[in-house]
Amino acid sequence: MLIQILLILGFVLAFAVTWRRFRQNVISISEALLWSLLWLSGIAVTLIPKITERLASLFGVGRGVDLVLYLAVAIQFFLIFKLFILNEQTERKITNLVEREALSQIKKDSDPKNQSIV
Numbered sequence: 001m002l003i004q005i006l007l008i009l010g011f012v013l014a015f016a017v018t019w020r021r022f023r024q025n026v027i028s029i030s031e032a033l034l035w036s037l038l039w040l041s042g043i044a045v046t047l048i049p050k051i052t053e054r055l056a057s058l059f060g061v062g063r064g065v066d067l068v069l070y071l072a073v074a075i076q077f078f079l080i081f082k083l084f085i086l087n088e089q090t091e092r093k094i095t096n097l098v099e100r101e102a103l104s105q106i107k108k109d110s111d112p113k114n115q116s117i118v
Contacts (some may be wrong), residue, residue: 007046015039 015036022032052064053115061067079105 004046008043011039011042011046014042 018027018032018035021027022029027035034066049064054064054067056062056064056067059067061070
C-alpha cells in the first residue's frame with residue numbers, strides 16, 4: 001500500500017512538472033500530451049494492477065510486471081538514442097560556430113586596415 005502511494009505521488013509530481021515545462025515553452029504540446037499519457041497510465045496501473053496482467057496476456061508475456069519492464073527498457077533505449085542524436089547535432093553546431101569565428105578572426109587580423117603601427 002505504501003508503494004502505491006509513493007508511486008502515485010511520483011506520477012502526479014511528474015505530471016505537474018511536465019505541464020510546468022510546457023508553460024515555460026521547453027516542450028511542445030504534443031510532447032506534454034505524450035508524457036502526460038505516460039504518467040496517467042502509471043497512475044492507472046498503480047491503482048489497478050490487473051491492467052498489466054491483461055495486457056501481458058495479449059502480448060504473450062507471462063506477467064504484467066515483465067511487460068512493464070520490457071516497455072520501460074525499450075522507451076529508455078529510444079530516449080538514449082534521441083539524446084545521442086541531439087548531442088551530435090549540438091557538437092556539430094558548436095564546431096561550425098567556432099570555425100566561423102576563427103576564420104572571421106583570421107580575416108580581421110590579416111586585414112591591413114586593422115594593423116596598428118607600434
